[in-house]
Amino acid sequence: MSEAEILVAKEGAIRRITLNRPQRLNALTRSLLGALSDALADLAADDEARVLVLTGSGRGFCAGQDLGDKGAVEDGRVVRDTVERYYNPVIRQLRSLDLPVIAAVNGIAAGAGMSLALSADITLAAESATFDLAFARIGLIPDAGATYTLQRLLGPGRALALAILGEKLSARQAADLGLIWRAVPDADFGKDVDALAARLATAPTKAIALMKKAFHAGGHHSLEQQLALEAELQSQAADTEDFQEGLSAFLGKRAPTFKGF
Template sequence: MTDQTILLDRRDNILHLTLNRPDKLNSLTASMLSELGDVLSDIGMDDEARVLVITGAGRAFCAGQDLREAGAIGDGRSVRNVIERHYNPIIRQIRSLAMPVVAAVNGIAAGAGANLALACDIVVAAESASFVQAFSRIGLIPDAGGTYFLPRLVGHARALGLAMLGDAIDARKAAEWGMIWEAVPDADFPATVDALSKRLAEMPTVALALMKQALNASGHHSLEQQLATEAELQPIAAETDDFQEGVQAFLGKRPARFFGR
């Protein structure tokens, strides 16, 4: 076992980030959040990486904030400090990474852990996994972007029900509601995540990053603003080697071989 709470493994151009406190269901401490932020910053400067997969060690994805940590339960000022110093920057980092980010939810994702998963671009979950907005159980509101992601993914009524009641929702229902991309049988989960990450790594990375940027902006744009965003970003994609390769492959009736540039 390693003392590191964040593990990073490179497999070719795919990065696998593992939350590594399995004995505590990967619940988040201040030092773990700090380490996670540092690792994400390093990933943002990695020109060779084309996909990031985030998962949890053991039987959980992430049980949220570790309330047993000294100082975790404090007054409003200390809570705000944790949010502004750790959670908010981490969510922004995930959303702005210039590559697809896959959440491989292998078990329970609760509280901030659930919203960490929902911040990712594509969420795949094992059927035994579940998602819990556990905040109301301790008298708090969803943070780590929960109040932003939930209504956009499942609608206002379901978002309020999930947030207020704090009930667990299993992976299959989460997929049915549009909260996540896919729920797969536990036996197929590792192979599904592997195949998905490899597929994404073979796609035009710059175009995917620009696509992510455009879709993230669409939630607060008018149609005219979004048309302007498309007109701004599409020429950037058109300047890439991958665009030229895609056109030539289409004309030559052959599979494209993208290099992520």
């Protein structure tokens, strides 16, 4: 029996999904993407989950599309089918999760692997990790949401230049550009990922879900539309038990204990 291409672990309120093709630097195949989509669907229905950590096994995060996946990249028609049937659903699922998503980039994130990492809410990378938008080197355009996320993170000028030039970035360069949240020394990487996941596992989950909704809408709303949305979402946040707990803790000068609703 072949080893699972996706590993799912439950640690209290923390969920970890690990891409598990280390011999191929976790390069993406249609079967892996299908398994990832199934895992994300299960996660969306998991009422006890409060944070997701997405990472890769071995020495890479994800090397992008496995060009040896027969039937996935032969011509334009096939590539379009692969993107629409396998990549796009996963990106939509990641972006629509109510809970916070951490991409723990432990090694190279190339092509669609870089796109996947940048679809997370918080991207943390080991200093030895690299980010490589390699599409131009094989005559393709960035996909898996990269043309959407990159220009929002870098601005349109830098994003397009990075796509055209396809230059590899170190984790430190990516952090300095604002592409990721933080680059940390390799020796501290596992500990820092665990600490961040533990912190978010005790955060006010409903407020984070509403926060994500507001920020995702902000990119295409007018100021007036966004002000109205903020008022609506803030009213929803104020109706939660976690807000009452946060208010009580603030007034009582104690640490809050959020339940996630």
